[in-house]
Amino acid sequence: MVRHLYVHIPFCPKVCPYCSFYKEAGDRNKTKAFLDSILVEASAAADGLQPETVFFGGGTPTALSTPQLDFLISGLRERVDFSAVKEFTIEMNPATVSIEKAAALLNLGVNRVSMGVQSWDESLLRTLGRVHTGLQAERSYRILREAGVPNINLDLIFGIPGQSERQWMDTLRKTVDLAPDHISAYCLTYEEDTEYFAKFSRGEYAPEEGRDAGFFEMAMDVLSATGFSQYEISNYAQPGRECSHNLAYWRGEDYAGFGPSAFTTRSGKRWRNIADTAAYILRIQNRLPLHDFIEEVQPAMRRAERIAFALRTSAGIDGEEADPGRLASLASGGFVESRDSRIVLTRKGRLLADEVAAELL
Ligand SMILES: C[S@@+](CC[C@H](N)C(=O)[O-])C[C@H]1O[C@@H](n2cnc3c(N)ncnc32)[C@H](O)[C@@H]1O
Ligand code: SF4
Structure with a gap:
């Protein structure tokens, strides 16, 4: 039985210049055909699927209107057995939040919202090309709480061009003051095929590794001092608020993914749906296979994968999984340590997680 479901909604109010997730702005003519297509995909994949976690990601799922979200979620509930769902997350952009939408989503069974704040600093939000201001993001957060959303994650980005230590500290403090249940803090990456990558290639932007390592340490310090546990390198939760959906990925469990660009791992195979909304709809309509990779x-x-993902989490890996010589040399370098008979990254190791994982494979 597959216990996790991801649904990709490829629409955004405006495309951010650093983001490489599959998405498109505008062209709402396709939306109805897209929603119908997701439901066709759901009917075909429903056998053997009884999700405990559901995650609507993107793109920006709440770029859909309230009636469209109602149509989609109600339609999924008719086709897929949702009786075991414990965690149902939807990603939101602060510009797409309203009290009516939040209330409707709660009625449809959503119980967790993940909102992309990135920074509270107005000038950095402009650098990031965000469609909202910090003030608007704060208002949206308060609307979600007022509506009664019980579990809220806020996404932050550090390592933004021109970002100062002070600006990052202010963003961390302000986020903590709002008391979300979960915080994701990502270091900006220059992804290929983005405007930021082009600027990076032309030398206009450059990652500052020393500065970014310092920002990462500031996040660990501020968030651990305020009751958040760093249960994965980029993810911090109040007790009991870890994201079960992401934990399932990191544990290597099977999952189903619907929509363009979504991955599925089930029955010993992994595939990715074609990352093109028009082509995805055409393939559904013509009953053609949806994947472009399997x-x-x-x-x-x-x-x-188990080692690379698990090492990034606070659960760490089973010492038996890795070569004892390499483990010993990483331990003597201060990168890993043994805790409750598991091997976990030290604080120093967390700064170099990918290199440590590569050493263990
Ligand atoms: C799908 S978006 C979240 C919801 C919504 N689309 C939004 O942006 O508000 C997922 C998150 O990935 C992070 N992200 C996207 N591109 C990134 C990049 N190049 N480097 C670091 N984090 C990135 C952002 O924190 C973003 O909030
Ligand atoms: S960061 Fe979010 S809003 Fe911006 S382009 Fe990516 S998915 Fe869309």
Whole structure:
């Protein structure tokens, strides 16, 4: 039985210049056909699927109107067995929040919202090309609370061009003051095929590794001092508020993914749906396969992924999984340590997680 469901909604109010998720702005002519297509995909994949976690990501799922979200979620509930759902997350952009939408989503069973704030600083929000101001993001957060959303994550980005230590500290403090249940703090990455990557390639923007490592340490210090536990390198939660959906990915559990660009891992195979909304709809309408990539998940691959993901979490890895010589040398370098008979990254190791994982594979 597959216990996790991801649904990709590829629409955004405006495309941000640093983001490489599959999405498109505008062209709402396709929306109805897109929603119908997701429901066709759901009917075909419903056998053997009984999700405990559902995650609507994107893009920006709340770029859909309230009636469209109602149509989609009600339609999914008719086709897929939602009786075991414990966590139902939807991603929101602060510009797409309203009290009516929040109330309707709660009625439809959503119980967790993940909102992209990135920064509270107005000038950095402009640098990021965000469609909202800090003030608007704060108002949206308060609307979600007023509507009664019980579990809220706020996404932050650090390492923004021109960002000062002071600006990052202010953003961390302000976020903590609002008391969300969960905070994701990502270091800006220059993804290929983005405007930011082009600027980076032309030398207009450059990552400052020393500064960014300092920002990462500031996040760990401020958030751990205020009751958040860093249960994964970029994710901090109040007790009991860890994201079960992401934990399932990191544990290597199977999941179904609907919509353009969504991955599915089930029955020993992994595939990705074509990352093109018009082509996705056409394939559904013509009953053609949706994937443009498929592979067998080999045991060696599963092991490598399990180590790389688990090492990033506070649960760490089973010491038996790795070569004892390499573990010993990483431990003597101060990168990993043993805790409750598991191997976990030290604070120093968390700054170099990818390199440590590569060493263990
Ligand atoms: C799908 S978006 C979240 C919801 C909504 N689309 C929004 O932006 O408000 C997922 C998150 O990924 C993060 N993200 C996207 N591109 C990134 C990049 N290049 N580097 C670091 N974080 C990034 C942002 O924090 C963003 O909130
Ligand atoms: S960060 Fe969010 S709003 Fe911006 S383009 Fe990416 S998915 Fe869309």
